[in-house]
Amino acid sequence: MSAALIDGKAFAAGLRDRVGTLAARFEAQVGRKAGLAVVLVGEDPASQVYVRSKGKQTVEAGMASFEYKLPADTSEADLLARVEALNADPVIDGILVQLPLPDHIDEQKVIATIAPDKDVDGFHVVNAGRLAVGQPGFVPCTPLGCLMLLKDRLGTLAGREAVVIGRSNIVGKPMAQLLLAESCTVTVAHSRTADLPAVVRRADIVVAAVGRPEMVKADWLKPGATVIDVGINRVAAAEPGKTRLVGDVDFTGASTVAGAITPVPGGVGPMTIAVLLRNTLVAAWRNAGQPLAPDAI
Numbered sequence: 001m002s003a004a005l006i007d008g009k010a011f012a013a014g015l016r017d018r019v020g021t022l023a024a025r026f027e028a029q030v031g032r033k034a035g036l037a038v039v040l041v042g043e044d045p046a047s048q049v050y051v052r053s054k055g056k057q058t059v060e061a062g063m064a065s066f067e068y069k070l071p072a073d074t075s076e077a078d079l080l081a082r083v084e085a086l087n088a089d090p091v092i093d094g095i096l097v098q099l100p101l102p103d104h105i106d107e108q109k110v111i112a113t114i115a116p117d118k119d120v121d122g123f124h125v126v127n128a129g130r131l132a133v134g135q136p137g138f139v140p141c142t143p144l145g146c147l148m149l150l151k152d153r154l155g156t157l158a159g160r161e162a163v164v165i166g167r168s169n170i171v172g173k174p175m176a177q178l179l180l181a182e183s184c185t186v187t188v189a190h191s192r193t194a195d196l197p198a199v200v201r202r203a204d205i206v207v208a209a210v211g212r213p214e215m216v217k218a219d220w221l222k223p224g225a226t227v228i229d230v231g232i233n234r235v236a237a238a239e240p241g242k243t244r245l246v247g248d249v250d251f252t253g254a255s256t257v258a259g260a261i262t263p264v265p266g267g268v269g270p271m272t273i274a275v276l277l278r279n280t281l282v283a284a285w286r287n288a289g290q291p292l293a294p295d296a297i
């Protein structure tokens with residue numbers, strides 16, 4: 001059997017188009033563009049690539065991108081002051097502080113300083129709480145993107161067995177909350193899980209968010225399972241000196257057992273940025289006093 005490919009890249013392009021239509025309407029009605037501020041501290045090359053790509057896609061969707069590149073030795077106090085200035089700026093609808101931050105800066109403190117209604121990453125404890133109790137708020141982009149792909153593929157998720165591997169605050173935990181809200185039976189596995197292959201074998205839906213290259217093997221999967229691979233791992237390529245990206249799932253093997261699977265690259269990654277634009281647009285309409293209907297986009 002050969003799994004269907006879940007084309008996150010194509011789905012993300014469609015989502016960006018829908019965002020673009022509503023962003024144009026926002027500008028026409030409100031008289032300014034929806035605005036996203038991205039703050040990058042330091043020169044991590046991978047972070048620089050993501051930030052550039054976010055800025056480009058923000059502009060392509062008809063929104064305004066404000067980029068703040070701060071030196072690696074920026075003090076925590078200066079970063080907090082920058083975030084507070086963005087909180088107070090009426091042309092900024094969404095704020096993203098690229099993670100990870102340098103070691104001398106407390107990430108939790110920075111996240112706690114972002115105004116919850118501009119927290120388009122959904123990392124603030126207020127938004128995590130809203131998600132946990134089922135109130136409207138911002139949901140982290142990566143898990144929301146995974147959920148969109150799953151619903152597009154499977155329709156209703158109610159009653160399905162879902163296993164999320166990973167329990168980080170930015171992917172695993174919010175992913176589990178979203179699947180629970182869709183009435184899946186959810187298991188969250190992590191590094192202390194006993195017999196992970198046996199746990200994964202129960203799953204109709206597997207979301208792997210671990211950060212270990214090709215860890216999930218074909219014989220861990222229930223035949224026909226839907227597999228969402230969040231992992232972004234850079235490994236050595238066959239050609240000396242070159243690298244390539246692989247996920248947390250052994251894609252080639254898993255494709256012979258799964259019903260459907262996301263590739264890396266071209267799966268969850270592009271969805272993350274498209275959902276960021278979506279969340280920014282939702283923030284903009286709300287900040288302008290005309291909130292969109294919950295299922296508008």
Ligand SMILES: NC(=O)C1=CN([C@@H]2O[C@H](COP(=O)(O)OP(=O)(O)OC[C@H]3O[C@@H](n4cnc5c(N)ncnc54)[C@H](OP(=O)(O)O)[C@@H]3O)[C@@H](O)[C@H]2O)C=CC1
Pocket residue numbers: 142165166167168169170171172189190191192193196209210211212230231232233268269272
């Ligand atoms: N596509 C995208 O847009 C994004 C991709 N990512 C990628 O997703 C992956 C996960 O990211 P993130 O959640 O931030 O990572 P974290 O490192 O914060 O969390 C990893 C999780 O995996 C668990 N884990 C580690 N080793 C094992 C193991 N051997 N067996 C089972 N579980 C294990 C950890 O368990 P424990 O809690 O017990 O330590 C932890 O809960 C990374 O590859 C990252 O690059 C992340 C964000 C966005």
Ligand SMILES: Nc1nc(=O)c2c([nH]1)NC[C@@H]1CN(c3ccc(C(=O)N[C@@H](CCC(=O)O)C(=O)O)cc3)C=[N+]21
Pocket residue numbers: 049050096097098099100121141142232245264265266267268269270272273
């Ligand atoms: N505040 C904050 N919010 C984030 O959402 C955030 C962050 N910090 N720090 C880093 C992680 C990682 N992340 C990705 C975004 C896009 C791709 C992506 O587009 N990946 C492409 C490949 C890109 C490439 O070739 O390198 C793909 O999978 O097809 C991947 C990973 C967002 N993150």
